[in-house]
Amino acid sequence: MPDILMGVGKAGLKESGKPDILVVVLPYPCVSSFLFTDNYFKAGSVIYSERVAKRTEKVSALVINSGNANCGTGEEGIMHAELMARQVAQKLDIKHDEVLVFSTGIIGKPLPIDRVLKAIDDACSILEPLDLERASEAISTTDSFPKFDFVKKEQLETFGFAKGAGMIAPSMATMLAFVFTKADVDYETLRQIHRDVNERTFNSITVDGCESTNDSFGLIALGEVQANPEDVKAQVFEVTENLAKKIVEDGEGATKVIKVTVKRATLEMKAREIARAVANSLLVKTAMYGRDPNWGRIAAAAGSTEFPIDPFSMKIYIGGHLLYDGKPHPKAGSMAKRYLEEEKEIEVVIDLNEGRNSWTYYSSDIGYEYVRINAEYHT
Amino acid sequence: MPDILMGVGKAGLKESGKPDILVVVLPYPCVSSFLFTDNYFKAGSVIYSERVAKRTEKVSALVINSGNANCGTGEEGIMHAELMARQVAQKLDIKHDEVLVFSTGIIGKPLPIDRVLKAIDDACSILEPLDLERASEAISTTDSFPKFDFVKKEQLETFGFAKGAGMIAPSMATMLAFVFTKADVDYETLRQIHRDVNERTFNSITVDGCESTNDSFGLIALGEVQANPEDVKAQVFEVTENLAKKIVEDGEGATKVIKVTVKRATLEMKAREIARAVANSLLVKTAMYGRDPNWGRIAAAAGSTEFPIDPFSMKIYIGGHLLYDGKPHPKAGSMAKRYLEEEKEIEVVIDLNEGRNSWTYYSSDIGYEYVRINAEYHT
Known part of the structure; x- marks a missing residue:
């Protein structure tokens, strides 16, 4: 020192x-x-x-x-x-x-x-x-x-x-x-x-x-x-x-850290914006809180930015389990669910399969405790 | 018909x-x-x-x-x-x-x-x-x-x-x-x-x-x-x-409809973006759920867009009660709180005091029921 x-x-x-x-x-x-x-x-x-x-x-x-x-x-x-x-x-x-x-x-x-x-x-x-x-x-x-x-x-x-x-x-x-x-x-x-x-x-x-x-x-x-x-x-x-x-x-009420990585994007800014949209999605955060490998919410958040994605070539992984690659893989769901139940840090990967840029966002889940802290406080 | x-x-x-x-x-x-x-x-x-x-x-x-x-x-x-x-x-x-x-x-x-x-x-x-x-x-x-x-x-x-x-x-x-x-x-x-x-x-x-x-x-x-x-x-x-x-x-778990109006903005797009930021703010939504007239969260959301606001000339009202106009009005807080407890449709007004354009967004509060519906559902 x-x-x-x-x-x-x-x-x-x-x-x-x-x-x-x-x-x-x-x-x-x-x-x-x-x-x-x-x-x-x-x-x-x-x-x-x-x-x-x-x-x-x-x-x-x-x-x-x-x-x-x-x-x-x-x-x-x-x-x-x-x-x-x-x-x-x-x-x-x-x-x-x-x-x-x-x-x-x-x-x-x-x-x-x-x-x-x-x-x-x-x-x-x-x-x-x-x-x-x-x-x-x-x-x-x-x-x-x-x-x-x-x-x-x-x-x-x-x-x-x-x-x-x-x-x-x-x-x-x-x-x-x-x-x-x-x-x-x-x-x-x-x-x-x-x-x-x-x-x-x-x-x-x-x-x-x-x-x-x-x-x-x-x-x-x-x-x-x-x-x-x-x-x-x-x-x-x-x-x-x-x-x-x-x-x-230390996010109030957080039970999980969610690491969202968008990879193989054409632009760094695109990777970043999509990672941000997924990391910020309330539907994704509540799904993670509920230990639900809901790739549909991840896909919908990824598609919501100004940057086009191709739904037919993108891939979505939770904890390394491939859940979607242009079509759903329902069998991977139960393994992803077990992963969500067991791990404290959750890895979500969206592979756009189109370029060389990637970005990682860190987020947390949102549950009852978040609402309690933020609704029951009074100024 | x-x-x-x-x-x-x-x-x-x-x-x-x-x-x-x-x-x-x-x-x-x-x-x-x-x-x-x-x-x-x-x-x-x-x-x-x-x-x-x-x-x-x-x-x-x-x-x-x-x-x-x-x-x-x-x-x-x-x-x-x-x-x-x-x-x-x-x-x-x-x-x-x-x-x-x-x-x-x-x-x-x-x-x-x-x-x-x-x-x-x-x-x-x-x-x-x-x-x-x-x-x-x-x-x-x-x-x-x-x-x-x-x-x-x-x-x-x-x-x-x-x-x-x-x-x-x-x-x-x-x-x-x-x-x-x-x-x-x-x-x-x-x-x-x-x-x-x-x-x-x-x-x-x-x-x-x-x-x-x-x-x-x-x-x-x-x-x-x-x-x-x-x-x-x-x-x-x-x-x-x-x-x-x-x-x-009908927003899941909503107990209030929140009507957010930004008025007297220089640009229509500015009024709209600021109204959207406030209407989307999770901190504002949970405060409304908690019946807390928390104008600080409204101000922070209003300031978070790419459009500059002047903190010293903007005004914030809840249900017609002036809570902030460059400085806080703590006495209006208890009246605004009663309003939040009694009314089903909540009016939030942000007066930018600079132009002629306005925009209104409708939103709802977010509470425990939202988390229950969205976390406890399993795919």
């Missing part, structure tokens, strides 16, 4: 009374890239941090509050984010425009800013080395387990932590992830790695197809190790994919 | 043993327009009828089977549809390429074609005047009530029947609707009316966002009454909108 420090505080934003403020302090200003939600109904913290990130390639600290999304809170929300950054900067004697701010939690409630600033003070007063597990816990909301990962190959290390339990809970959507690589790379290279990895990981998972107002993903290069950009990318991908899979696993 | 005749038969396609074949016989070849699903995984019956409809502007009869979608059944499925059309033509002494074929029911099982042809014979042998309620029942699958409507203004009459209970049940998606107007209009006029009405009705409803392999909507002009095209369109719209609303009401 490098000399990244962290501090936690409590502003009383969570009913549980657990830590809800995390400050992460880098050893020096580090080349960093940030990606934010595409949602136009953005949180004040996102609007603020997006603006700061545009102006600087180097970041010195992050401050994250959980339990309140600081979203739908008007202009005051943007001011509150700036106050949080300035508080960190003042306490640590760094530049306030090298501090980024993130929030996750309930939408539409103003931050109790005095308590938040006080908790930031506390967090900055007791800094200790970054502990990935505790960091993940400090930023979690409805998560049922902390999410972090660490990989090392020779001198090169990459590690990160995240939160997110689907896009789901009680107006508490949001995925936050922060990944750190020891590599020494310039901003342009880091940015390209960041975008590419994000497309195949966080942009290829879905729990309920709903896009959060607060999603943010940061990639920070510590600049300590010389490395080939391809190796850096591979390691960042590995850590990020693991974080993404943990988020899907 | 004009001299439209119908006959029903039983091919044993439904477990209930109820009628599953409907033949509708027009008094003479009538100018007709048909719209089919955009899904590329189309049923054999859709592939066949789309081809026939392209070649003819006039139709003499319709044959519909329920209980089996004739989908995913390979080339044989297309042949079976043709055999059904030829059987009707032969029995009624009409041209087989003026007969259209429709199917709804389970995907991936071959039609028992001998039994189907026999039932078509039976249906053609006992023709009687069209009864909208019985016609709807004969084509229904998981519907919990028949769907039909009739309007008359002076000499002009329009009427129709439909089936569809969401897009939902057990590989049994599909909406079918047939609307008849007494008006005398040419094909081009009828086609334009048909497309326009369809966009604002069946293309503006959603239960689970899943698109069927078999959806079909026919509009038939009996040519008996001279009328202004605008009056014809208004009447066709009225009947079709009523059929569309009945389908949403």
